[in-house]
Amino acid sequence: MLAETDPFEIRAPGARPRVVIIGAGFAGVAAARALKRSDAEVVLIDRRNHHIFQPLLYQVATAVLAPSEIAAPIRQLEAKQANLNVILGDVVDVDSAHRTIDTVCPGIGTRKVQFDFLVVATGTRPSYFGHDEFAAFAPGLKNLADAEAIRTKILSAFEMAEATDDENERARQMNFVLVGAGPTGVELAASIAQLVTVTLRGNFRQIDPATSTITLLEGGDRVLPSFAPSLSRKAAKRLAKLGVKVLTGVKVERVDAQGVIAGGTRIPSATVLWTAGVAASPIVQLLGVKTDRAGRALVEPFLNLPGEPNIFVVGDAASVQQDGRPVPGVAQAAIQQGRYVGRLISDQIRGREPKRAFRYRDKGNMAVVGKNFAILEAGHLKTGGLLTWFIWAFVHLLALPQLQNRWRVQSQWLWSYLTGQRSSRLISEAPPPTNASQATKQTLTS
Ligand SMILES: Cc1cc2nc3c(=O)[nH]c(=O)nc-3n(C[C@H](O)[C@H](O)[C@H](O)COP(=O)(O)OP(=O)(O)OC[C@H]3O[C@@H](n4cnc5c(N)ncnc54)[C@H](O)[C@@H]3O)c2cc1C
Known part of the structure; x- marks a missing residue:
């Protein structure tokens, strides 16, 4: 009251x-x-009671970082500003x-x-370009709840693939489709690729996670369209090296419980992620x-x-x-x-007239494509590779909201870099049984 x-x-x-x-x-x-x-x-x-460092949300979605490592309570962040009140x-x-x-x-x-x-x-919020019905099957990535839901979806897919003896269902569970090859789509796809080939290696008995398929769909003619074409090519090459299948110039016509229909072809997938567009x-x-x-x-x-x-x-x-x-x-x-x-x-x-209109000073644009590779475009400088990846890591560490975030992220990254392990492999809530997994259960109990 x-x-x-x-x-x-x-x-x-x-x-x-x-x-x-x-x-x-x-x-x-x-x-x-x-x-x-x-x-x-x-x-x-x-x-929400917290400020989110959105550029690292994809690492929460792929189990590299825990939610609290990239967020800070707003009240704590602004505690020293005496003239400020926070309302949740x-x-x-x-x-x-x-x-x-x-x-x-x-x-x-x-x-x-x-x-x-x-x-x-x-x-902003994710935009499904007039197809809001896709949202139920293809979550977007905008906040910590989204990131945790995506993490659960990805990790659960391997559990379900391991549990089923239906080959088609197993393939569907191990097919990951990302719609939209902007920075979020590219970063997520590359991170999933490393999860399946390195982190999950040797963790399952019935499946080999490294045989998963990761497909990145893009309506335009190249990945990372906001970067120079030469950098898009570098990123695409790197994605191919990581095993990500990139399909450009394809339009997604339908997303449903079975997967995606894109360019007239159905791609069965239990994990479709929407990284395509945003609306205010x-x-x-x-x-x-x-x-x-x-x-x-x-x-x-x-x-x-x-x-x-x-x-x-x-x-x-x-x-x-x-x-x-x-x-x-x-x-x-x-x-x-x-x-x-x-x-x-x-x-x-203070009674002063505004002097000059707003002008944006572009300090450069970066995107990371898995371990050891990032691209950078700043004015005429267009570069990519290991050194850029270190710059990316340094810049992002410094930009995190609080010292404690920086400290924790840095140690998680170091651990992950050296061992390939990810410390937030948590399935928060078991997904409801699918028809296929129910069928498997019936076979086991009959
Ligand atoms: C997954 C992802 C990755 C990204 N990666 C990068 C990157 O690598 N580099 C980069 O420069 N940019 C990146 N961006 C873009 C960048 O995060 C945004 O440009 C930036 O967050 C915009 O800041 P903002 O303050 O306008 O909005 P936001 O940071 O989105 O903040 C909006 C705030 O408003 C609150 N809010 C919304 N509606 C209401 C309401 N009705 N009532 C109360 N509160 C409300 C929300 O809870 C939120 O806290 C990324 C974005 C995403 C989603």
């Missing part, structure tokens, strides 16, 4: 301006921190005219929160702003909404054009936008 006078709804006369930030991802946290020294009351709202809640409505938002808080109900400035940093979080729709095809808000050069100087959208939820091209949906862009808006609001509170 809430007190009758909720301090977030009722404002004291003469109170400091309140900046409400929805989303404690890269952009939201950066915006909050940029407001640390401002004379504002900052309220950071997220539906799901924002379900935004009333721009009355300057309020509705947040559903667990165990409490709906809280109304007033704002003077609003920063929407709610990121639905909160953006509530702002009444024009959006691009992926539902991202079309913002002004100062990242505010047209006609709304105090309402901003940043990070993956915003569509920002620079020099005629969209700013990419990557962590660096989200951090820079969040920081920019935090500073801009701080200046506005």
